[in-house]
Amino acid sequence: MIWTLPNILTVLRLLAAPALVVVFAVLPRPAADWLGLILFVGASLTDYLDGWLARAWQQQSKLGTMLDPIADKAMVVIAIMVLAAYSGLAPAIVIPAGLILFREVFVSGLREFLGDVAGTLKVTKLAKWKTASQMVAIAVLFWHGILEHDLSMTIFGLDQSVVAGIMDGSVEDTLGLRREIALIEWTAWGGIGLIWIAAGLTAITGADYFLKARPHLRD
Structure with a gap:
């Protein structure tokens, strides 16, 4: 694996998904909500940034192309699961x-x-x-x-x-x-x-x- 910045951002976004579950399982609220929001918004921003950097710097890779949609779906699915479990709504x-x-x-x-x-x-x-x-x-x-x-x-x-x-x-x-x-x-x-x-x-x-x-x- 080539550790380019776009690939690093994609991997970090992928790791942020399970980290979201850990945050709500370990931290009290509203600290968990704050950190959950920061993790999710940060991951969402890297979704645009890593693809833009990969194209701008000619650093597209097969691994990055494979991990990018997985990281997107993992973050959305786990965030929705957390909200369904912990949200008052x-x-x-x-x-x-x-x-x-x-x-x-x-x-x-x-x-x-x-x-x-x-x-x-x-x-x-x-x-x-x-x-x-x-x-x-x-x-x-x-x-x-x-x-x-x-x-x-x-x-x-x-x-x-x-x-x-x-x-x-x-x-x-x-x-x-x-x-x-x-x-x-x-x-x-x-x-x-x-x-x-x-x-x-x-x-x-x-x-x-x-x-x-x-x-x-x-x-």
Whole structure:
């Protein structure tokens, strides 16, 4: 293996996926949410950077080409699994999460079966939008977890009548609770909406890939 910078970034992105599970298994929240968000956003940025550097520096390699989609899918699949297990929004995101996981497993198996033929099935612009929507949705959901736990720490120990007074406006909101709660609601609905959009695009691109592969599946 040639340790070029693009290959190093790809390997780091691949290692970030299992590290995400370790973070939530070991660290308390919201520290786990913060580190999870940093790991995921950092990995998402390297997804663009490693490919751009490899092309710009003429450092494309077979290993990098092979690892790149694996690292992408590993990060998305594990992040969705973590959110389904730890997020307070799990009941609302478990169905789109299941659709995304099913599509990724199905298409990966289809590509493995097709072998060399799979390389002739080009990645569409819609597939790129699918990946982008998944990454944005997951980042927003991690951010929601941070805000939710930050709020619980803010109101911990406060008298409930004080909290109620802040919410109805009878007590001065020196803590910025109303603004923080509004932001939590926005990230909740935004994250749920984005993950459903991502699931829809994921299903469409999966069906498109299958239809294109059908001629190669005939006996």
